[in-house]
Amino acid sequence: MMAALNPTSECEVQGPEFKGRVCVTGASGFLASWLTKRLLLSGYHVTGTVRNPGNDEKLAHLWRLEGAKERLRLVKAELMEEGSFDDAIMGCIGVFHTASPVLKPTSNPKAEILEPAVEGTLNVLRSCDKNPSLRRVVLTSSSSTVRVRDDFDPNIALDESSWSSVELCEKLQIWYALSKTLAEKAAWEYCKQNGIQLVTALPTFVIGPSLPPHLCSTASDVLALLKGETEKFQYHGRMGYVHIDDVALCHILLFEKETAHGRYLCSSTVMDPQQLTALLATRYPWLPIPKRFKTLNRPHYDLNTSKMRSLGFEFKSIEEMFDDSIASLLEQGHLTLGPTNVSY
Numbered sequence: 001m002m003a004a005l006n007p008t009s010e011c012e013v014q015g016p017e018f019k020g021r022v023c024v025t026g027a028s029g030f031l032a033s034w035l036t037k038r039l040l041l042s043g044y045h046v047t048g049t050v051r052n053p054g055n056d057e058k059l060a061h062l063w064r065l066e067g068a069k070e071r072l073r074l075v076k077a078e079l080m081e082e083g084s085f086d087d088a089i090m091g092c093i094g095v096f097h098t099a100s101p102v103l104k105p106t107s108n109p110k111a112e113i114l115e116p117a118v119e120g121t122l123n124v125l126r127s128c129d130k131n132p133s134l135r136r137v138v139l140t141s142s143s144s145t146v147r148v149r150d151d152f153d154p155n156i157a158l159d160e161s162s163w164s165s166v167e168l169c170e171k172l173q174i175w176y177a178l179s180k181t182l183a184e185k186a187a188w189e190y191c192k193q194n195g196i197q198l199v200t201a202l203p204t205f206v207i208g209p210s211l212p213p214h215l216c217s218t219a220s221d222v223l224a225l226l227k228g229e230t231e232k233f234q235y236h237g238r239m240g241y242v243h244i245d246d247v248a249l250c251h252i253l254l255f256e257k258e259t260a261h262g263r264y265l266c267s268s269t270v271m272d273p274q275q276l277t278a279l280l281a282t283r284y285p286w287l288p289i290p291k292r293f294k295t296l297n298r299p300h301y302d303l304n305t306s307k308m309r310s311l312g313f314e315f316k317s318i319e320e321m322f323d324d325s326i327a328s329l330l331e332q333g334h335l336t337l338g339p340t341n342v343s344y
């Protein structure tokens with residue numbers, strides 16, 4: 001169901017600055033915290049969902065955001081509880097669904113990652129369907145829904161028409177990519193059947209400052225690389241990179257731009273780990289950046305991001321991503337300017 005912005009809502013009361021209320025699921029996460037910051041700065045009222053609203057330590061960074069005291073509301077919601085998002089979503093003109101497990105399952109991929117991603121997304125969409133004020137849902141998908149396949153021409157950059165192979169993800173046990181692929185497919189099917197306007201953002205590996213003091217999985221991988229570890233980036237292999245601020249701004253643009261439709265890759269540049277670490281070692285000679293990675297037997301790929309760029313969007317450079325990320329890691333004490341960064 002779809003509706004125009006309700007003209008009798010808080011809009012008239014709050015003046016021209018007020019842009020309406022939107023919901024961000026998983027608001028305390030790495031990406032969602034930055035998205036919440038950007039939404040507040042651009043005048044939205046934000047309802048963020050979190051699993052434990054009583055955890056002051058985990059949520060303090062959200063309450064410190066500009067505009068939070070006046071325009072942020074935090075509500076408890078759990079992906080696997082039916083109807084859990086009803087209250088948070090009701091009355092919102094937009095929903096940014098970012099909550100999804102970002103982890104490597106330990107023993108039970110179905111319960112740990114696949115069900116929360118797929119069933120959780122459908123649960124959120126069922127709440128969206130009950131909300132007559134809803135204009136659009138922006139789902140945070142991933143470039144891993146595009147590139148895990150072995151049947152493409154490496155000379156042609158992959159674009160949004162490409163879908164990762166479910167069979168290949170299962171065979172190689174790439175559970176995260178499988179969870180995101182199945183969740184996005186389920187979302188498209190549900191939204192088509194129920195007349196919900198959906199746009200999906202497909203970020204590559206997100207780099208940038210972490211607002212939460214506890215580092216999420218991807219930010220921890222970056223920290224480990226900067227401390228000299230090769231393991232995670234060896235596993236990731238060739239990857240696209242994008243600045244966290246760009247991902248947040250893309251989400252907002254995809255919500256606001258009426259003509260936005262379908263899927264949008266959000267990525268600045270695709271690099272092999274050797275290329276990335278050569279650049280990092282030159283730029284940050286004081287860090288023990290690893291130099292050698294094994295060459296993997298995986299298909300070469302590039303990403304075509306012309307769809308996002310056609311909306312007038314320009315992505316920040318890889319240098320800016322790491323400058324900002326490292327500055328934040330230093331400020332938070334995860335890195336120091338000296339030999340103590342080496343990890344054994």
Ligand SMILES: NC(=O)c1ccc[n+]([C@@H]2O[C@H](COP(=O)([O-])OP(=O)(O)OC[C@H]3O[C@@H](n4cnc5c(N)ncnc54)[C@H](OP(=O)(O)O)[C@@H]3O)[C@@H](O)[C@H]2O)c1
Nearest residue numbers: 026029030031051078079098099100101142205206216218
């Ligand atoms: N980081 C990247 O490089 C990257 C790239 C592409 C796409 N993405 C997508 O971006 C989104 C955010 O990822 P992130 O990197 O910011 O990771 P993150 O910090 O781990 O955020 C994940 C969020 O999902 C929430 N969540 C997980 N399971 C949940 C459940 N069962 N019920 C309710 N909430 C649940 C987490 O809540 P808790 O805080 O309570 O655990 C957390 O807020 C994900 O959809 C991810 O797939 C990330």
